[in-house]
Structures are given as C-alpha cells and as structure tokens.
Amino acid sequence: MANLAAIIPAAKEPLEVHEVDTYTPGPHELLIRNEVIAFNAVEFKIAKLGIIPVQYPGILGSTFGGTVEATGSQVTEFQVGERVVVSKRFGVIGNQYGAYQRYVVVNDIMVSKVPANIDLAIPASIMMNLTSVVGLFTGRLGLDKAALNGSSPQSKELKILVYGGSSSFGGLSVQYLSQAGYAVTTTSSPKHRDFVSQLGAVAVIDHTVAPDVLVSKLVAGGPYDLVVDAISLPSTVVQTARILAAQGGGKLYAMQPAFEPETLPDGVTRVFEPWPDCLYEKQNRDLQEWIVQNYLPQGLSSGAIKPLSIEKVRGGLKGINEALDRLQRGVSGLRLVGDPWE
Structure with missing residues (x-):
C-alpha cells in the first residue's frame, strides 16, 4: 500500500506531493488510513509564515479521521477496522505523525472512536479545538x-x-x-x-x-x-x-x-x-479519557455538541496549498477539510 504525502520542502515554501514510506506503528501506536484532514489556522502560520520551527522537509497537519489499519503490540483499546479521529500532540517530532498524508501513525492516547452514524469530517473538524x-x-x-x-x-x-x-x-x-x-x-x-x-x-x-x-x-x-x-x-x-x-x-x-x-x-x-497538553499530565488522565470516550462521541450523537459548517477543499493532497491560502485570507463560521485520497 503506497503512501503519498504533501511535504513542505523548506520554510514558507509551497507543499509538494511525493511518495513516502508506509510506517509500522510502535508498541503503543496505531497506523491510521487517513480519510479526512481537518485544517487548523495554526497550520497556515507554520507553513506560510514560519512562526513555529519544524523539521524540513516535513509533513504538517494535526487533526484527521480514518480507519485503524494496524495496531502496535501493546495496544488493547483499538481494533483494526474501527473508525477514529485523532488530534496530534503539540511538539511531537516525526513525519509519520503528520496529518497531510494517506497513512498516519498516532499514539493510542488522544484517539476517539466515531459512531457509525457520524460523518468522520464532523468530529475531525472539532477534535483539536474541543x-x-x-x-x-x-x-x-x-x-x-x-x-x-x-x-x-x-x-x-x-x-x-x-x-x-x-x-x-x-x-x-x-x-x-x-x-x-x-x-x-x-x-x-x-x-x-x-x-x-x-x-x-x-x-x-x-x-x-x-x-x-x-x-x-x-x-x-x-x-x-x-x-x-x-x-x-x-x-x-x-x-x-x-x-x-x-x-x-x-x-x-x-x-x-x-x-x-x-x-x-x-x-x-x-x-x-x-x-x-495538560490532558497528557497524570492528574488529568481521567479527563482526557472522558473527552475521547464520552463527551465527543456522545455529545455529537445526542446533538449536545453543535459543530460549525464544514466545507471540503477539492484536490486531495494537492489541494492543501489552497486550503492554507484560504485560512490565511480568513475563514469565518466555517471549518475546512480535505480528502487525501481524492
């Protein structure tokens, strides 16, 4: 299974689509077949303004949803085939963790299972901000x-x-x-x-x-x-x-x-x-579990959580540059998402 990624070659440069490795998850990690990328405003600031140092060439992106493709040897809470949404921890280093690609590795902590009746794009669009x-x-x-x-x-x-x-x-x-x-x-x-x-x-x-x-x-x-x-x-x-x-x-x-x-x-x-970040601290572990296991899936299923409208940016991985341009111009009352397989 080939993996494609939108790669930023250097600071403030446009992203380019290239084939990259398909990763093997570590003991406490999941490999996700990425099906929807949610774009966050901080990402255009990293890509287009260079305000936060990152490794180059790099794969950006923090929030996405998809299907569990493989699990690490110590993973017990997730099974292959389950639909999940993910928010990457700030500061995690490694291109395997960037959302702007078709297959993404994630630690098994900040991952939420998505009910069958919920469009993946909806929880993906709110995961980071929630x-x-x-x-x-x-x-x-x-x-x-x-x-x-x-x-x-x-x-x-x-x-x-x-x-x-x-x-x-x-x-x-x-x-x-x-x-x-x-x-x-x-x-x-x-x-x-x-x-x-x-x-x-x-x-x-x-x-x-x-x-x-x-x-x-x-x-x-x-x-x-x-x-x-x-x-x-x-x-x-x-x-x-x-x-x-x-x-x-x-x-x-x-x-x-x-x-x-x-x-x-x-x-x-x-x-x-x-x-x-504080949700990764030992004293807040129960709170982190409550978010991903209860508040997010139950809140969406019951209608208690009302998301913003969602608009899909066309062009797959090649369309990410357009998404970042739109975020830089300003997006109000709307969340942008993309399909890396388009």
Whole structure:
C-alpha cells in the first residue's frame, strides 16, 4: 500500500506531493488510513509564515479521521477496522505523525472512536479545538465539566467572556461552559448570530460595531471572572485587554502567543500554552479519557455538541496549498477539510 504525502520542502515554501514510506506503528501506536484532514489556522502560520520551527522537509497537519489499519503490540483499546479521529500532540517530532498524508501513525492516547452514524469530517473538524477547550477550562482552570445531556441551569456565580463565539474554539467554549452551568457572554457578527445564539450564552454582542461601542457594551456586562480571546489576533487582543483593564486588570487567556512585541494595559497579562497538553499530565488522565470516550462521541450523537459548517477543499493532497491560502485570507463560521485520497 503506497503512501503519498504533501511535504513542505523548506520554510514558507509551497507543499509538494511525493511518495513516502508506509510506517509500522510502535508498541503503543496505531497506523491510521487517513480519510479526512481537518485544517487548523495554526497550520497556515507554520507553513506560510514560519512562526513555529519544524523539521524540513516535513509533513504538517494535526487533526484527521480514518480507519485503524494496524495496531502496535501493546495496544488493547483499538481494533483494526474501527473508525477514529485523532488530534496530534503539540511538539511531537516525526513525519509519520503528520496529518497531510494517506497513512498516519498516532499514539493510542488522544484517539476517539466515531459512531457509525457520524460523518468522520464532523468530529475531525472539532477534535483539536474541543481538547483545547476542555484542557483550558477544566484541566488548567479547574472548572466543572459539561453536562453530557447538553443542558444545565446557569447556577454558578462565575461570569465568563468568550470573545469570538463564531470561531471553532469560541463556539465550543460557549457550549461547554454553558452546559456546565456558567454564565457566558460572547461576540459574533450579524452573519453568524443565529448560530451563536443557539449555543447557550446569556448574551451575544455584535463585534462589528465601532471598537469603543463594543468595549463599552462588553464592560457593561461584566465584571468577568474569566476573559478568553478565542481569536487572539492583535486587533482583538486590543479590545479584550481594554475590557480587562476597565475592571482592574487580570489574565487574558489566548489561543496563541504574541508573535510580535505587544503593549498591554497595566495589570493585563496574556496567558497562553498549548491547552490540550495538560490532558497528557497524570492528574488529568481521567479527563482526557472522558473527552475521547464520552463527551465527543456522545455529545455529537445526542446533538449536545453543535459543530460549525464544514466545507471540503477539492484536490486531495494537492489541494492543501489552497486550503492554507484560504485560512490565511480568513475563514469565518466555517471549518475546512480535505480528502487525501481524492
């Protein structure tokens, strides 16, 4: 069985499709026949901007879904033929682990079995951001888990601002926190307001108004115990930092670090780490298992987790350059996926 991959030959160079090895999984690894690649915004920043060092030539990509082709000698929880979705751990080294190819190796930890009635593209499109959501709010901040029935009365005193409710991370955050009983305020453009309004927030604020008006409206809904910027671009950090400053300062939880020097108001600190990483820590192992064994498959089957719309980028592995171009131009209220066999 030949394996093809989209390879980045050097920093900021277009990807090229070449034949590569078909790998043998290690004792605690799986070999997956990759059937859907989910594209994440950080990938265009790695490929086109070179903001994070990687090995060259390299195979990028973090999130995918497919069928178990082979299992390592110590694997007990997965069988050949099962459908799964995978999110690669940040910083893992080795081209066998990159999602931009037809056969991918993965450690047997952050893998979720997919019910037969669920399109693989749906859990693949949310896997990375869902683990980020749970890693941040429960793994790092110690908040309660979401209720699996998808509903919980807003019974907790904590007030949370999630800026960017129409993004994948933002929308999943609003759902997760609301299902756990927290009062969430979020933002959206009018285009996506109907979708965001279904996610459980107590207030959805139009972020397309003038910046001073937006900050005033959001400050009026506070003070917030947590402020999370799901977009984390310089333009949004300016707004969310002002909101924190207006209530005396605090931590601004972000989805990426500041790649350029930034000046924040006194008392405001940007906080970032790869949020899923804490799920690999010993004290969070039960939480990690809960995500992949319960929350993701049951949440999708019951309708408790509402994913963004999905659009398939044509062209198979050759089409990945187009997907990265589109991510760089900006994609709103939508998740892009591709089929490596097309």
